[in-house]
Amino acid sequence: MTKRNDKREILIATAAGLFWRQGYATTSLADIATDSGVPLGNIYYYFKSKAELAHGVADIFVAETEDMLAEITEADQNPRTRLKLLIEKLAHSLKSRVEHGCPIALGIRDFRHESPEAAGRAAETFSLLIGFIGRELGRSGIRPSSALGIARNAVTEWQGGIMLAHGLKDPAVLVESFRRMERLLVAGPPRS
Template identity: 45%
Template sequence: MVHRRDTRERLVHAAADLFWARGYEAASLADIAREASVPVGNVFYHFRAKSDLGRAVAGLFVAEAAAALAGIERRHGEPRARIGAFVDLLAESTASRVARGCPIARAAREFPREAGEAGAAAVFALMGAWLEAQLAGAGAADPPAVARSALARWQGAIVLASALGDATVLTGEIEALRRDLARA
């Protein structure tokens, strides 16, 4: 049983990486199998169709985001510290976001139907609700608007930085976001 789970996890992680690098349509099941070091026939043992793999990738993104936010809550007791740690989390991915864009945004655009309700867009909803709760706990005015604006600013900065190939665009916006959230 452990071997099957390991194979399935390798397939999901390989698919996530290839969907991010090449796009959902361009990443073939054979490519995913090769990337996971799994015979292509094994893909169908774990996933009946590519859309099932898309749902699994979306689920992975949601689970990873939930775990990251829960980790922030465990390590930081008060909302302002949690908000700072959240911005640190965004900053940690700067290099990969400049090089390849945002995997969550790409997944939300390219395979939303395949992912269903637990799709990659659910990551943004999860992050927004979490940030909104932290902002409310910190006494911010209009937490829903501030949280939505923060995520939109981050995503916009990723698009611009990636298009220009300039990490300073994203790092500058993240630092401005840090200051703005601290004042909210």
């Protein structure tokens, strides 16, 4: 028999996928019930509303990003190598991002009306990425104020690349964005 937390996690994972592929507004609790195999009436045992589910999805974004950054940090001590590993990990999802867009950005946009707390929580993902990039650039000798600006530019490049590649249905656009990120972060600007 499935434990309570297992069903809760299944519902969150199912909701995350449906919100990403179909959109938050058009995904119903009935859709989530059908896709998860959890009866519709049982969803309310775990979540009082779709907005609560959105918060659970936002928590997944943050947890997965924290796990990825911890894995990168443990893999190598060199800041430029860490940044290269980050780009490689982000590039692993290229195909799905071209097909559906960025689930984090979509979540932030879509959750904002019904669940502003979930939108804010999802946005923490970008803060984590910017903070990590900024710290690693700082460790490589770049001034903190410059490192922060470069980190924001890198995340903007990534997100813009996703948006344009998704809109044009052209993976080459996102590949180009990753190359620009690598030049910006790994080759890096001159040290200050």
